Amino acid sequence: MLQVISILLALLIGFLLVQVFDPSRDMQPRWAAILLNAALGAGIGIGLTSIVFLLLDVAGLASSPAIFSIDIALAVGLAWQCFRLRIFSVERINSDPAKAGFRWTWLLTIAFGVVLIIACVRLVQMATALPVGNWDAWAIWNLRAKFLAGPGGAWRYALSPLLNNSHPDYPPLLPAFVARVWKAAGSMDTLAPVLTALVFFAALIALLVSAVALLRSTASALLAGLVILSTTSLLVWAPSQYADIPLAFYYLGAIALIFLSNSRALFFAGLCAGLAAWTKNEGIAFLVCLLIVFFAFTFWKRRTGNATTSSGWLVIGALPGIVLTLWFKFFLAPVVDPLVTQRASMLGRLHDVSRYTEVARGFFDNLLHLGPGVAHPLVLLAVLGILVRWQVEKRYRLPLWIATTALVLVFCSYCAVYLMTPYALAWQVQSSFDRLILQVWPGFLLVFFVFLRSVVDPSTVKTEKTAAARKSPLRSTKTASSSKNPAAQKVK
Amino acid sequence: MKPPSSVQLLTACVAVALLAAWGTLGFYASTEGAAGSNADVYKIGEQQARFQDLVSALPATGTIGYVSDVPDSQTLGAVLYSGLQYTLAPRLVTNQRLVPLAEWVIGDFSEPLDVTEFGKQHGLALVKDFGNGAVLYRNEAR
Numbered sequence: 001m002l003q004v005i006s007i008l009l010a011l012l013i014g015f016l017l018v019q020v021f022d023p024s025r026d027m028q029p030r031w032a033a034i035l036l037n038a039a040l041g042a043g044i045g046i047g048l049t050s051i052v053f054l055l056l057d058v059a060g061l062a063s064s065p066a067i068f069s070i071d072i073a074l075a076v077g078l079a080w081q082c083f084r085l086r087i088f089s090v091e092r093i094n095s096d097p098a099k100a101g102f103r104w105t106w107l108l109t110i111a112f113g114v115v116l117i118i119a120c121v122r123l124v125q126m127a128t129a130l131p132v133g134n135w136d137a138w139a140i141w142n143l144r145a146k147f148l149a150g151p152g153g154a155w156r157y158a159l160s161p162l163l164n165n166s167h168p169d170y171p172p173l174l175p176a177f178v179a180r181v182w183k184a185a186g187s188m189d190t191l192a193p194v195l196t197a198l199v200f201f202a203a204l205i206a207l208l209v210s211a212v213a214l215l216r217s218t219a220s221a222l223l224a225g226l227v228i229l230s231t232t233s234l235l236v237w238a239p240s241q242y243a244d245i246p247l248a249f250y251y252l253g254a255i256a257l258i259f260l261s262n263s264r265a266l267f268f269a270g271l272c273a274g275l276a277a278w279t280k281n282e283g284i285a286f287l288v289c290l291l292i293v294f295f296a297f298t299f300w301k302r303r304t305g306n307a308t309t310s311s312g313w314l315v316i317g318a319l320p321g322i323v324l325t326l327w328f329k330f331f332l333a334p335v336v337d338p339l340v341t342q343r344a345s346m347l348g349r350l351h352d353v354s355r356y357t358e359v360a361r362g363f364f365d366n367l368l369h370l371g372p373g374v375a376h377p378l379v380l381l382a383v384l385g386i387l388v389r390w391q392v393e394k395r396y397r398l399p400l401w402i403a404t405t406a407l408v409l410v411f412c413s414y415c416a417v418y419l420m421t422p423y424a425l426a427w428q429v430q431s432s433f434d435r436l437i438l439q440v441w442p443g444f445l446l447v448f449f450v451f452l453r454s455v456v457d458p459s460t461v462k463t464e465k466t467a468a469a470r471k472s473p474l475r476s477t478k479t480a481s482s483s484k485n486p487a488a489q490k491v492k
Numbered sequence: 493m494k495p496p497s498s499v500q501l502l503t504a505c506v507a508v509a510l511l512a513a514w515g516t517l518g519f520y521a522s523t524e525g526a527a528g529s530n531a532d533v534y535k536i537g538e539q540q541a542r543f544q545d546l547v548s549a550l551p552a553t554g555t556i557g558y559v560s561d562v563p564d565s566q567t568l569g570a571v572l573y574s575g576l577q578y579t580l581a582p583r584l585v586t587n588q589r590l591v592p593l594a595e596w597v598i599g600d601f602s603e604p605l606d607v608t609e610f611g612k613q614h615g616l617a618l619v620k621d622f623g624n625g626a627v628l629y630r631n632e633a634r
Contacts, residue, residue, distance in 0.1 A: 104505055111509035115516045122520050125527035132536045132578070139574040143581050150582025154553045157584040162555075165564075165574065223505065226512035232519040236526070372522075375515030380508050387504035389493050455505070458495055 002064075002185035003192045007199065009071040010177070014045020016078035020085065023257055023265035024214055032213035032221065036256070039206035040268060042199055043249050047275035050173050051324060053180035057148055057155045058332075067184040101218070102456050108222035115229045116205070126239045127198060131190035133241030140166050141174050141243060142193050148172070148179035149188060161334035169333040171325060173279040174243045193241045201238040204249045205229070208442050211256035212449045215396070219455035223384065228445055231377045233370050233434050243280045244435040250276035251286055252442040255406070258294070259399040259450065266313035273314075274321015281337075282414065282439060284325060287318060289409040290402075297402050338422045346420040355425055359418045362429035366437050377445075384452060391453035403447050407440050539575045543598075546622045547580060550596055556580060557588035557597030557631060559614055561605060572600050588614065588631075599627030 018041040024033035052070060056062040102108075132138045143166055147158035158175065159168050174196070181192040208228055213221035228234065238245055250272045257269035273290050276283030294314055298307040335341060349355060371377045392400065414436045421428050496504075525531070532538075550556060558576065562569035564587075576598065577585045588597050597616050599607060607627045608618045616629035 102501070104502055108505055108509060111513060115512050118513075118516045118520055122523055122527060126523060126531065129527050129529070129531035132532070135534065135574075138536055138578040143574075143578045146578070146581035147584070151553055154582040157582065160584060162584065162586045163577075165570075166577070219505070223508055226508050230512040230515035232515060232522075235516075235519050236523065371515050372518045375511045375518060377515075380511055383507045383511070384504055387500045387507075388496055391493070391495075453495065455501055458498060458501075 003181050003187075003189060004195070006067070006071070006181045006184040007192070007195055009068075009075060010045040010049040010180075011042050011199070012045070013041075013049060013071065013074045013078060014043065014047075015041030016075065016082055017041065017048070018044060018268065020078060020081050021264040021267070023260055023262065023268050025262075025264070027214045027260070029213060029218060032210040032218070035206050036210035036214060039203045039210060040253055040257075040272075042203040043207075043246070043253055043275070044268070044271060046177050046196070046199070046246075047173055047250075047271075047278065048320075049180060050177035051278070051320065053183070054148070054172060054176040057176075057179070057183075060153070062180075062183055064184050064186055067180060071184075105219045105222065108219055108226070112222045112225045112229075115226060119229050119235055123198065123201065123235065123239050127194045130239070131194055133193060133197070133239075136243075137193065137241035140170065141241060142178060143175075144168070144170075144172065145175035145178035145182065145193070146188055148175055149182040159332050159334060161336050164336045167337070169281075169329070169335065169337055170243075171278050171280060171283065171328060173275060174246055194239070197239055197241045197245065200246045200249050204245060204252065204442055207249065207252055207256060208446060211252075211259070211446055215256075215259055215450055216452070217454040217456050220449055220452065223455060224445055224449045227377050227380045227384075228442060230375055230380055231370050231438075231441060232372055233366075234438050234441065237435060237438060242435065244439055247276055247280045247283055247286075248439045248442050250279060250283065251407075251410075251439060252446060254286075254290060255403045255443045255446055258402055259396060259446075261310075261395070261399060263310065263313045266310050267317040270314040270317025271320070272317075274318040274325075277318075277321045277325045278328075282410070282436070285413040286406070286410045287321065287325075289413065290406045291315065291318065293402050293406045293409065297398060297405070301398050301401075339417065339420065342420075342422050345422065349420055349422075355419050358425055358429060359415050362418075362433045363415070363437075366434040369434060370437065370441070381448060388453050388455060390451050392451060396450050400447060400450060403443065407443050407447065411436075411440055534571050534575060536575050536578065539572070540579045542624050543576065543579050543622075543626050546598065546620075546626050546628055549620065549628055550580070550583060553582055554596075555584045555586055555594045557594035557629075558585050558600065559588045559597060559610075559616070559629070560600045560602070561610070562602050568602060572602065576600055588616075593631050593633050595631055597629040597631055599625075599629055601625040601627065 015038050018037045022033075022037065023040075024036050027033050049071065053062060053067065056066060056070075133142065143163075144158040148155045150157070157163070158172070161168065178193045178196055181196075182188045185192070205225060205228060209221045209225040212224040234245075253272035254269045254276065257265040257272065273287045277287040291314065295311050298311055367378070368376070418425065418429060418433075558573060560569060560572055562572060564570050564573045573585075580598070585598070586594065588594070599610065599616075601607065601610075602625060607621050611618050611627075611629050615632050617632050619628040619630050621627050
């Protein structure tokens with residue numbers, strides 16, 4: 001019971017924090033804005049509370065009363081701030097004006113609901129059948145969580161070079177969060193990692209659906225939900241308690257928030273990218289790629305002081321993740337990864353053409369196994385691309401460039417690691433490539449659905465376009481009310 | 493680009509809904525084993541049960557040595573070693589050959605053998621044989 005309370009407190013802290021700044025302020029539909037805040041809050045709450053716990057643990061102050069005291073103080077403080085800002089006022093929540101709809105949305109809602117229920121039932125069954133998780137869960141993540149939750153200075157064992165088969169240099173967001181729940185509850189029960197895995201999966205689905213609903217339309221969002229739920233390899237890995245689903249969540253969060261393009265959203269985008277770096281080594285590559293790509297495209301497209309400001313918000317948000325990751329990598333974690341400790345031998349591998357072939361084969365093989373046969377998610381995307389077609393709104397062009405380039409660069413960095421790895425390449429590709437694809441897959445789906453035309457009734461679009469022609473095509477915080485309907489945006 | 497007609501939109505939605513439902517049902521059917529009693533392919537749960545009594549004889553934290561009749565270069569050896577590391581955490585289980593030598597050493601055996609003799613060969617004194625391949629030794633070199 002205490003474990004559930006501890007997890008709920010982390011989610012509440014995250015939700016209230018996001019709600020205070022409300023990156024989706026004034027966006028419609030409100031249900032999607034609230035769902036986006038709740039989903040983001042879940043990941044951010046887990047990330048921030050794991051950081052607080054690790055700092056307490058290293059300082060020798062981690063205890064159940066300390067954890068609950070800090071959690072309750074944070075929750076009360078943020079709730080008071082929400083109340084002060086009247087974030088939950090009826091006036092705001094009910095301010096949903098008439099907007100372009102799709103007459104068959106009910107059909108998609110039913111389909112999404114049925115698919116979601118089937119998937120969730122099976123995921124809970126799988127998580128219950130294997131509460132210790134798959135190999136990496138007990139051999140890496142939960143093993144380290146046990147050390148971090150242990151008595152006295154046992155946290156040091158999580159970073160021991162003697163654990164060279166368990167990657168003690170991996171960033172500790174996930175084990176620190178599980179350890180925090182265990183320490184708070186006073187027992188190391190498998191419930192904590194099981195619930196954490198399921199929460200991250202639920203938050204990932206909710207984040208994709210809500211982001212597409214805000215950026216395009218409710219029907220588009222439900223289609224995005226159906227496509228991601230048809231990605232069966234994602235469903236297989238969801239209850240495994242690996243760090244890949246949390247990482248995919250933070251990638252998606254960072255990318256979705258960049259589309260919202262306001263300072264608060266950019267701050268949280270940076271925070272998500274920083275938490276990705278705090279989750280797994282691949283997240284460090286994502287953080288670096290996102291920052292570089294964001295700076296490059298923003299300055300190239302805008303060339304104004306506005307570019308500096310927006311980049312500044314992104315960096316400020318990413319700072320906790322950057323500082324903690326540097327501290328962890330340079331002062332805490334041992335250097336045991338053969339990829340880092342190898343020297344000139346990696347260059348020799350880069351000249352081996354057969355490795356490129358093997359990586360390419362691994363990519364296509366694993367891409368084919370994202371889903372089954374005709375229900376493969378790429379088939380679903382092809383159907384949508386052919387029948388619904390494309391429509392890139394002007395306001396989304398820059399975020400689309402940033403998101404697409406960052407995701408491609410991150411994936412290229414994964415391939416580069418495969419080319420240089422000192423481990424047996426066939427084994428490494430076989431044991432990890434599907435998870436690497438899954439890390440970027442939700443982000444890719446978001447990009448796809450922003451490219452795709454909004455699924456709204458054609459008759460509504462014609463009517464709305466007439467009204468929208470009088471309004472500014474570029475959305476800002478001040479003129480956000482004019483852009484509540486994505487279908488009403490001026491399109492080039 | 494010409495916008496799609498209502499029929500095209502409806503066709504796309506129905507196709508995606510049906511295919512997604514089909515895919516999810518396929519996932520449900522194909523994961524029967526992963527949701528059943530044989531999901532724990534590495535038998536980590538069994539390993540936890542096997543060492544349950546031994547754990548109570550160990551200190552709550554500290555470094556514990558490890559010996560086995562299966563080298564950890566083999567898959568079974570790696571499963572036994574990593575599984576025991578997880579089971580005994582927050583104690584740090586390390587290979588017995590590493591220095592400084594741990595006071596307590598766990599023997600994890602896959603087949604019946606003379607555990608006393610095995611211990612002597614490795615400089616270990618038998619403390620207790622808990623059965624089912626779980627043995628507690630004390631390091632004589634300390």
